[in-house]
Amino acid sequence: xxxxxxxxxxxxxxxxxxxxxxxxxxxxxxxxxxxxxxxxxxxxxxxxxxxxxxxxxxxxxxxxxxxxxxxxxxxxxxxxxxxxxxxxxxxxxxxxxxxxxxxxxxxxxxxxxxxxxxxxxxxxxxxxxxxxxxxxxxxxxxxxxxxxxxxxxxxxxxxxxxxxxxxxxxxxxxxxxxxxxxxxxxxxxxxxxxxxxxxxxxxxxxxxxxxxxxxxxxxxxxxxxxxxxxxxxxxxxxxxxxxxxxxxxxxxxxxxxxxxxxxxxxxxxxxxxxxxxxxxxxxxxxxxxxxxxxxxxxxxxxxxxxxxxxxxxxxxxxxxxxxxxxxxxxxxxxxxxxxxxxxxxxxxxxxxxxxxxxxxxxxxxxxxxxxxxxxxxxxxxxxxxxxxxxxxxxxxxxxxxxxxxxxxxxxxxxxxxxxxxxxxxxxxxxxxxxxxxxxxxxxxxxxxxxxxxxxxxxxxxxxxxxxxxxxxxxxxxxxxxxxxxxxxxxxxxxxxxxxxxxxxxxxxxxxxxxxxxxxxxxxxxxxxxxxxxxxxxxxxxxxxxxxxxxxxxxxxxxxxxxxxxxxxxxxxxxxxxxxxxxxxxx
Ligand SMILES: [Zn+2]
Numbered sequence: 001x002x003x004x005x006x007x008x009x010x011x012x013x014x015x016x017x018x019x020x021x022x023x024x025x026x027x028x029x030x031x032x033x034x035x036x037x038x039x040x041x042x043x044x045x046x047x048x049x050x051x052x053x054x055x056x057x058x059x060x061x062x063x064x065x066x067x068x069x070x071x072x073x074x075x076x077x078x079x080x081x082x083x084x085x086x087x088x089x090x091x092x093x094x095x096x097x098x099x100x101x102x103x104x105x106x107x108x109x110x111x112x113x114x115x116x117x118x119x120x121x122x123x124x125x126x127x128x129x130x131x132x133x134x135x136x137x138x139x140x141x142x143x144x145x146x147x148x149x150x151x152x153x154x155x156x157x158x159x160x161x162x163x164x165x166x167x168x169x170x171x172x173x174x175x176x177x178x179x180x181x182x183x184x185x186x187x188x189x190x191x192x193x194x195x196x197x198x199x200x201x202x203x204x205x206x207x208x209x210x211x212x213x214x215x216x217x218x219x220x221x222x223x224x225x226x227x228x229x230x231x232x233x234x235x236x237x238x239x240x241x242x243x244x245x246x247x248x249x250x251x252x253x254x255x256x257x258x259x260x261x262x263x264x265x266x267x268x269x270x271x272x273x274x275x276x277x278x279x280x281x282x283x284x285x286x287x288x289x290x291x292x293x294x295x296x297x298x299x300x301x302x303x304x305x306x307x308x309x310x311x312x313x314x315x316x317x318x319x320x321x322x323x324x325x326x327x328x329x330x331x332x333x334x335x336x337x338x339x340x341x342x343x344x345x346x347x348x349x350x351x352x353x354x355x356x357x358x359x360x361x362x363x364x365x366x367x368x369x370x371x372x373x374x375x376x377x378x379x380x381x382x383x384x385x386x387x388x389x390x391x392x393x394x395x396x397x398x399x400x401x402x403x404x405x406x407x408x409x410x411x412x413x414x415x416x417x418x419x420x421x422x423x424x425x426x427x428x429x430x431x432x433x434x435x436x437x438x439x440x441x442x443x444x445x446x447x448x449x450x451x452x453x454x455x456x457x458x459x460x461x462x463x464x465x466x467x468x469x470x471x472x473x474x475x476x477x478x479x480x481x482x483x484x485x486x487x488x489x490x491x492x493x494x495x496x497x498x499x500x501x502x503x504x505x506x507x508x509x510x511x512x513x514x515x516x517x518x519x520x521x522x523x524x525x526x527x528x529x530x531x532x533x534x535x536x537x538x539x540x541x542x543x544x545x546x547x548x549x550x551x552x553x554x555x556x557x558x559x560x561x562x563x564x565x566x567x568x569x570x571x572x573x574x575x576x577x578x579x580x581x582x583x584x585x586x
Pocket of ligand 1: 142289
């Protein structure tokens with residue numbers, strides 16, 4: 001932009017203004033928007049963001065510049081204040097950053113038609129809770145679950161229109177189930193793997209960016225590393241990425257109960273080693289999703305996981321991770337301390353039987369307790385679950401018939417009754433909601449802040465919500481649905497100074513763009529798509545809490561997606577400028 005600055009010194013006659021305009025258009029916008037036909041009365045820019053500080057997403061500190069948008073692109077960065085524009089927005093005192101790319105999103109997850117980006121409700125497709133925190137692109141079909149076929153999902157998203165841009169993945173669990181039917185509780189045969197490979201290839205040809213897996217879930221749980229390597233091999237020639245909800249996120253997987261499983265359960269470290277192995281054997285970039293170290297007995301294990309990942313990277317294996325900046329998980333929000341086996345078939349009863357009375361979980365529990373041998377197993381499992389959910393001091397009551405209990409921890413309630421935490425868990429079921437497993441709505445805070453901070457500080461950890469579209473009528477959702485990206489900036493950069501603001505912005509923008517090979521987004525660069533956020537550093541913060549999750553973040557004043565505002569002066573516009581991005585059309 002030096003040339004423009006020099007030109008500016010000339011007296012501001014209409015000739016010199018014309019010359020500046022011509023220079024800018026020819027030298028900057030020209031190659032992108034077509035040159036000479038734009039010279040005339042038509043403004044050079046649709047929007048100029050004037051007077052801001054650009055924090056460009058690369059990790060570099062801010063610099064002062066105006067940003068000019070034309071159509072869906074950033075066409076100029078520099079001093080643009082004298083140039084004609086349809087709209088000039090004064091962003092003095094604010095920072096301009098690239099739009100946030102959510103590497104692990106459930107915005108079109110299961111129920112996508114009802115609650116997600118393919119909803120008939122335009123208010124859901126606008127994804128207000130996501131764009132209001134600065135998200136401009138979501139990567140969906142996570143945890144091994146995708147609609148099928150991908151081409152149909154893509155066509156439906158394009159036909160209906162969405163707020164954010166959407167990137168699709170092929171779900172490993174989806175293709176596994178299509179090939180194996182209900183007989184998936186075993187390793188796949190070579191013939192079945194071959195059939196899965198064909199489906200993965202089809203999904204990639206239909207526009208997916210890579211493969212997702214959910215190895216702690218049904219049916220991914222029963223896949224072998226060999227099966228995964230064979231499938232990830234298929235995405236290599238497409239330049240795809242493998243994004244994995246790994247087999248274990250702590251000392252053991254969520255399905256593990258000490259009394260029910262004799263094997264040594266896989267740990268987070270086993271899971272990270274497997275992800276590394278898949279990356280090594282296929283040469284494909286691999287991502288450890290929403291990385292954590294779950295369970296009070298496992299806190300501090302981020303150190304070992306970080307060492308594994310750093311060593312793998314040093315050996316040339318391209319492994320990445322993403323995280324949400326909270327100490328409580330999605331499944332923590334539905335903490336049930338009593339193991340499922342204690343309720344027999346009651347919890348797996350088909351929902352389509354409204355005529356049958358709801359199970360009396362308190363009565364089922366009493367049956368188990370009547371048998372001393374069973375009771376001993378039960379208590380051991382409850383103690384295990386209490387630790388896995390963060391310990392009695394970190395399990396909080398959110399709903400209970402006696403309102404005095406709400407907001408209290410299991411430890412506080414147990415102390416008041418002079419009983420153990422395990423006994424208190426039994427009391428909640430007996431005296432609480434009889435027809436609700438566990439008797440209460442509990443949330444565990446199963447993660448340790450020190451681990452969250454340690455992962456956040458790694459250069460290879462992207463930020464991701466692991467959340468979906470939410471409207472206030474949806475009831476309890478995780479606060480990350482509304483607050484993930486502002487929280488990373490406010491809490492971890494500005495308040496705790498665990499990371500710099502440059503690092504926080506980079507982890508939300510150019511880092512996920514690079515992981516995805518999204519070469520025209522994720523930075524504030526001339527020629528890039530105009531996915532931009534204007535934020536006020538003094539005000540930016542998350543406001544969603546676990547008691548009041550449906551609260552928009554603050555300090556996100558403007559959000560542009562493909563050049564169009566979805567947040568304007570801090571207000572949602574409900575616009576749908578999002579596109580389905582494909583490797584051929586980034
Ligand atoms: Zn997941």
